[in-house]
Amino acid sequence: QVQLVESGGGLVQAGGSLRLSCVASGNIFSISAMGWYRQAPGKQRELVATISSGGSTNYADSVKGRFTISRDNAKNTVYLQMTSLKPEDTAVYFCSARAIRGVYNNYYDYWGQGTQVTVSS
Secondary structure, eight states: OEEEEEEOOEEEETTOOEEEEEEEEESGGGEEEEEEEEEOTTSOOEEEEEEETTOOEEEOTTTTTTEEEEEEGGGTEEEEEEOSOOGGGOEEEEEEEEEEETTTTEEEEEEOOOEEEEEEO
C-alpha cells in the first residue's frame, strides 16, 4: 500500500510560478514511477508529467517547456515546478504512483487527494 499527499497548490497570477510537492509513504520500495495529473471542472483527468524510477520524464504537450517534474528519493518526494502559468492550467492536481508487486509483477496505481491550482488572468 502506498499513500500520497500533495501540497503547494494555491492561487497565482498568470505568468507566475508554483511548485507542487508529493510525499509518498507506505510501501515506497514498490513504486516504479510517479506522475502528476490534473482535472479541470467539467473536463477529464489528464496526464501532466511522469517520472520513472530511473529519472526518465514525460510531459504533456501543453506543459512542455513550462513544467518540470523531479524527484528526491531521499525524501520520497516528487515535485512539479510550474512556470509561466496560464489560466488554462487551473485544475486540481493529483499525484500518482505506480507500484509493482506480486509474483506476476502486476501494476497498482495510487492517487493523492489532490491540490487546487488556480491561475488568474
